[in-house]
Amino acid sequence: MDIPRNWRLREQRYRLQGTRCTACGECHFPPRHVCPRCKGRALEPYRFAGRGTVYSYTVIYQAPEGFEQYVPYVVALVDLEEGVRVTAQLTDVDPEEVTIGMPVEMVLRKLGEEGERGLILYGYKFRPRIEGSAGGGP
Amino acid sequence: MRDVAIVGIGQTPVGEHWDRSLRDLAVEAVLAAMDDAHVRRADALYVGNMLSGTLSFQEHLGALVAEYAGLEGIEAVKVEAACGSAAAALRQAVLAVESGRVEVAIAVGVEKLTELASKCTTNALAMAADADYETVMGLSFVAINALLMRRYMHEYGVSKEDFAAFTVNAHANAQHNPFAMFRAPVTRQQYAAAKMIADPINLLDSSPVSDGAAAVVVVPAERAREFSEKPVRVAACEVGTDTVALDNRANPLWLKGVERSARRAYRRAGVGPEEIGVFELHDAFSIMAALSLEASGLAEPGTAVRLANEGAITPRGRFPIATMGGLKGRGHPVGATGLYQVVECVLHLRGEAPEAVQVENVQYAMAQNIGGSGATVITTILERLTP
Ligand SMILES: [Zn+2]
Numbered sequence: 183m184d185i186p187r188n189w190r191l192r193e194q195r196y197r198l199q200g201t202r203c204t205a206c207g208e209c210h211f212p213p214r215h216v217c218p219r220c221k222g223r224a225l226e227p228y229r230f231a232g233r234g235t236v237y238s239y240t241v242i243y244q245a246p247e248g249f250e251q252y253v254p255y256v257v258a259l260v261d262l263e264e265g266v267r268v269t270a271q272l273t274d275v276d277p278e279e280v281t282i283g284m285p286v287e288m289v290l291r292k293l294g295e296e297g298e299r300g301l302i303l304y305g306y307k308f309r310p311r312i313e314g315s316a317g318g319g320p
Numbered sequence: 321m322r323d324v325a326i327v328g329i330g331q332t333p334v335g336e337h338w339d340r341s342l343r344d345l346a347v348e349a350v351l352a353a354m355d356d357a358h359v360r361r362a363d364a365l366y367v368g369n370m371l372s373g374t375l376s377f378q379e380h381l382g383a384l385v386a387e388y389a390g391l392e393g394i395e396a397v398k399v400e401a402a403c404g405s406a407a408a409a410l411r412q413a414v415l416a417v418e419s420g421r422v423e424v425a426i427a428v429g430v431e432k433l434t435e436l437a438s439k440c441t442t443n444a445l446a447m448a449a450d451a452d453y454e455t456v457m458g459l460s461f462v463a464i465n466a467l468l469m470r471r472y473m474h475e476y477g478v479s480k481e482d483f484a485a486f487t488v489n490a491h492a493n494a495q496h497n498p499f500a501m502f503r504a505p506v507t508r509q510q511y512a513a514a515k516m517i518a519d520p521i522n523l524l525d526s527s528p529v530s531d532g533a534a535a536v537v538v539v540p541a542e543r544a545r546e547f548s549e550k551p552v553r554v555a556a557c558e559v560g561t562d563t564v565a566l567d568n569r570a571n572p573l574w575l576k577g578v579e580r581s582a583r584r585a586y587r588r589a590g591v592g593p594e595e596i597g598v599f600e601l602h603d604a605f606s607i608m609a610a611l612s613l614e615a616s617g618l619a620e621p622g623t624a625v626r627l628a629n630e631g632a633i634t635p636r637g638r639f640p641i642a643t644m645g646g647l648k649g650r651g652h653p654v655g656a657t658g659l660y661q662v663v664e665c666v667l668h669l670r671g672e673a674p675e676a677v678q679v680e681n682v683q684y685a686m687a688q689n690i691g692g693s694g695a696t697v698i699t700t701i702l703e704r705l706t707p
Contacts, residue, residue, distance in 0.1 A: 191452060212453050218568075238474070238572075240466035241519040242458065246446060247439045249458040257459050259467055259567050267567040269454050282474050293456060303456070 184296065188303060193227070195305035198288055200266065202228035209264045232288030233311065234262040241277045248294050256280055260308050274309040285311040324417045324554050325705065327547035328357025328537030329663045334501040334651030336434045337531040342369075342376045343388050346430035349533035349656075350389040353426060357537040357547045363422045365389070365396040368409030368429035370655035372398075374444045375435045385428065395422075400655070402448035403604065404691030405429060406534065407557070407658030407698035413538045414557045423543075428535035429656035441529055445654065448692040450565040462526055462605070464566055464693050466518040469607040472573055473520065476622035480520045483606040484511040485628035487524045487648060490603060493635065494645025496674035499660075501530050501651030525606045530651035534659035536666070544705065550670040555589035555684065556701040564695045578615035578688065581697035586617075589684070589701040593617040596701070597682035598668045599639055600661035602690035603646040609633075612688060613641070616699070635677045643668065643677045658689030662700055669704040 193199040200211030205222035211230060216223055239258035242249075249255070256272040258280070272280060273291055286308040293303040330352025332345050346367065354360070365386045373379040382396035401408040406429025413425035433441050446455045449464055472478060487506055494500035506524060514522040537547070544551035560580025566572050586592055593616060601616070603609035610624035618639050619627050632638040644650055644664045647657060665685035667673045687700045 187452075194453075212565075238467045238471035240463050240470060240521075242460070242463050242466075242517075243515075243519070244442075244460070244462070244517045245458060246455070246460045247443050252458065255458060257457055257463055257467070259471075259572075269457055269459060269565065269567045271457055282471070294458065305456070 185301060188301060196290060198230040198232050198306055200228050200230060201225040209266055211262070211266045211268055230262050230264055230266065232262070232306070234260045234286055234308070236280065236282055236284045236286060237261045237267060238282060239272065239280050248296070258308065260286055271307045272309065273307040287311045321418050322420060323541035324414055324538055325541040325544035325551040326536045326554060326662070326666055326702065327539050327544050327551050328353040328355070328359065329535070329666050330356060331499050331534040331660060331663050332532050333499045334530045334532040334653055334660070338434065340531070342372055342378060342430060342432040343384060345432065345531060345533040346381070346385045346428055347389045349430065349535040350385065350426055350428050353535035353537050359424060359537060359547060362391055362424045362426045362537070363394060364413070364416050364425045365391055365394060366409040366412040366425065366427045367396065367398045368406035368427065368655050368658065369398055369431060370400060370402055370405050371431065371433070371444050374447070375441065376432055385430070401696040402691035403602070403652070403654040404658060404689045404696040404698055405655035407662070407687065407689035407700060408559065408696065410536065410659060410662060410700065411557050411559055411698055414554050417538050417540060423539065425538045426535060427538065427659060428533060429659040430533035431653035431655040432531050433529045433653060434531055438529065454565050460518065462521055463518040465605040465607055466521040467566060468572055468611065468693070469520050469605070472607060472610065475573065478625045481508070481512060482625045482629055483525060484508045485625070485633070486603060486606040486609045487511050489628070489633050490642040490646040490648035493643050493677050494649025496676040497644040497650055500645040500649055501528055502645065502649050521605060527604045527647035527652035530653045532651060532653035532656045532660065534656050534663050536659060536662055551705050552666050552669045553703040553705050554700065555591070555703045556585040556699070558584035558588055558699055560584060560697045562695050564692060566693050573611065574621065575611050575615040575694040575697070577694045577697040578612055578690070581699040582616040582688070585686070585699035585701050589703070591684055591701065596639065596684050596686045598643055598665060598679050598685040599641050600643065600646070600664050600685070600687045601641050602657070602688055603642055603648050604652055604690070608690065609641065612690070616688065635679055640679050643673065643679065658687065658698060661687035661689060662702070665702050669702055
């Protein structure tokens with residue numbers, strides 16, 4: 183049902199692509215139409231490196247519809263190195279081991295599916311940073 | 321521009337009204353407010369509501385509620401700003417009467433959350449957040465508040481148990497409010513043992529899913545005594561906004577929408593936070609109570625939880641909040657909540673609050689209704705008019 187919508191978001195979901203203001207240099211994610219900092223409108227696509235640290239997190243025990251099978255799972259606010267914060271699930275980690283300030287990196291994973299025969303959504307999640315790994319996803 | 325006053329109030333009990341529809345609830349509140357103001361007609365109706373389309377498959381509430389309340393033919397529209405819808409409707413009523421274009425306006429907030437299975441309601445409530453970048457990650461509305469609470473605990477060295485003070489106060493007060501959903505006190509032990517929803521937020525940090533409606537009648541202040549012996553002046557009703565997604569805020573622990581809305585309200589009313597006798601704030605979650613107190617200028621950043629534990633927030637404290645239960649104890653029928661808060665402030669100013677929670681000699685009462693995690697905030701300051 184949501185096929186056009188998810189297709190439109192592919193650069194964001196798969197490549198963590200936002201925008202960068204050509205006037206003041208500020209980076210944004212999600213992509214913007216107007217730079218929140220200088221109100222400039224000349225923005226260019228900008229792909230984030232996908233490396234950051236955990237600003238805050240929560241362990242979800244009562245999930246919204248479509249996420250019940252993943253409980254308990256962790257959603258975090260991640261501070262990217264470029265100075266932008268994003269909301270994403272953490273993966274490949276025991277919920278007990280998550281801490282604020284923990285270094286993480288982006289990976290591409292399944293976000294969920296729309297019913298048994300529906301669309302499978304893929305997108306960015308973050309995992310504990312593995313030293314020496316380039317990060318950044320595909 | 322002219323001064324405006326509230327001359328009539330109405331509310332339905334908050335709860336799970338299996339036997340009553342959206343329109344039943346709205347009409348009951350509107351008629352109660354009209355009876356209270358002794359009016360048989362109005363010029364305009366503003367209906368605050370968030371989820372009628374999603375949960376009751378009914379939009380077009382302006383004309384519908386007008387028709388069933390016996391007001392067919394008048395100007396009537398729905399106003400939506402997530403959980404801030406009711407106060408946003410009040411703002412429209414106030415502007416309409418202030419401008420001189422409308423003489424008698426009614427604002428009603430109504431919400432029917434128990435219509436479908438609770439999963440549908442959970443998903444519907446998450447529509448207050450950013451669908452493409454927050455909700456899609458499996459983030460419920462509770463979880464968004466959990467992100468705030470975890471960071472608050474980390475930054476200010478506050479323990480989870482300390483937040484119990486907000487829940488205990490809300491429930492202690494709700495037991496005296498005949499319109500409240502929960503009428504039994506809650507102990508700190510019960511709080512500590514409550515089921516976790518999204519760590520660190522447990523069931524007793526969260527306001528309940530509820531149905532309800534509340535309404536007020538707004539008229540020019542110079543005519544207020546034609547309608548009521550105890551009119552209440554609307555000293556300010558001001559809106560502020562912030563980013564919808566939490567992650568787009570430089571400091572999520574400082575609710576800029578609250579600061580903007582409260583500052584505008586204080587300026588317009590010509591009062592400061594220290595003159596507010598009762599503060600009905602938006603305690604949808606304990607963390608929101610703390611953040612609202614801080615961004616409204618009643619507590620320094622990081623101190624609200626400590627002040628709550630020192631008793632400052634009780635009806636006999638320095639700044640009473642949730643005096644009739646708040647969102648936690650009275651209940652949180654989202655698109656109606658903002659007008660419940662206003663109705664409760666009016667009761668305090670009239671001296672008609674339940675005796676156990678009535679704050680004495682209140683000159684100014686403040687209601688603050690928040691949409692989403694702080695993206696839309698409406699702060700209303702009401703003033704007692706002495707005869
Ligand atoms: Zn810029």
